[in-house]
Amino acid sequence: MEVFHTESLSKREFDQILSVLDLGGVIGFPTDTAYGLGADPYNDEAVARIFRIKGREESKPILLLVDSVEMMEKIARPTPRFYDLANAFWPGPLTIILEAAPTLSPLVTAGTGTVGVRWPNAQFVQKLLRRFGKAITATSANLSGMPSCLTAAEVRAQLEGRLELLIDGGELPERGGSTVIDLVVDPPQLVREGPVTYERLSEFFDGHLTRRQP
Numbered sequence: 001m002e003v004f005h006t007e008s009l010s011k012r013e014f015d016q017i018l019s020v021l022d023l024g025g026v027i028g029f030p031t032d033t034a035y036g037l038g039a040d041p042y043n044d045e046a047v048a049r050i051f052r053i054k055g056r057e058e059s060k061p062i063l064l065l066v067d068s069v070e071m072m073e074k075i076a077r078p079t080p081r082f083y084d085l086a087n088a089f090w091p092g093p094l095t096i097i098l099e100a101a102p103t104l105s106p107l108v109t110a111g112t113g114t115v116g117v118r119w120p121n122a123q124f125v126q127k128l129l130r131r132f133g134k135a136i137t138a139t140s141a142n143l144s145g146m147p148s149c150l151t152a153a154e155v156r157a158q159l160e161g162r163l164e165l166l167i168d169g170g171e172l173p174e175r176g177g178s179t180v181i182d183l184v185v186d187p188p189q190l191v192r193e194g195p196v197t198y199e200r201l202s203e204f205f206d207g208h209l210t211r212r213q214p
Helices: 011-022 046-053 082-089 121-134 153-161 198-204
Strands: 002-005 026-028 037-038 096-098 115-118 164-169 180-183 190-191
Touching: 002 011, 011 026, 011 121, 011 164, 026 121, 026 153, 037 046, 037 153, 082 096, 082 198, 153 164
Parallel strands: 002 164, 026 164, 096 180
Antiparallel strands: 026 037, 096 115, 180 190
16 A cells, blocks of 8 residues: 655655546545545445445445535535535535435445535645545545544554555544534434534524434
8 A cells, every 4th residue: 555645745646646536446545534535436336445445334325525515516405504504614524414416326325315525624635626626535544433543554554455545644633523414304413523513503503403313
């Protein structure tokens, strides 16, 4: 598994990353919350590999990253409150669950018809998305049931030999995964609390917010 470093990434190396994604490969890369597994969500074999790499149940959807609202509109259908919510909290550690566009593979949505989307606040990822020109998968780069990884060394310890490339972005802040909110249901539902707290979101929705029961 070849390892690149964000602080010294050359044009040739960046082009190689894009080539791996174009050819259906899977990369490990740093986001603003944890290291993720990146692949082309429109390549079914690449998405299927993510499930095999992680040992992940196929009933669990795959998170996608975007670099703009316009990119989000190509993979999901926004609800009336989406635009205000995105304007308030994106880019940042908030994943928003929306109805998936019909062009999105059921492998990504795990047959739910919905998809979690996030615009991350991380310079490398934003550049990668801009150059790739479409959404990228970003489920956490770890074996299912294991802690998410905050360093490239942790990714290697769990996934050595399973990825084409690993991009080392140093140690990430220890703050867990992103907050996840479901806008498909009414009232909106907090699925997982993270850096964006329940209190902040409840204030945004004027108290019309519930918590998903385990």
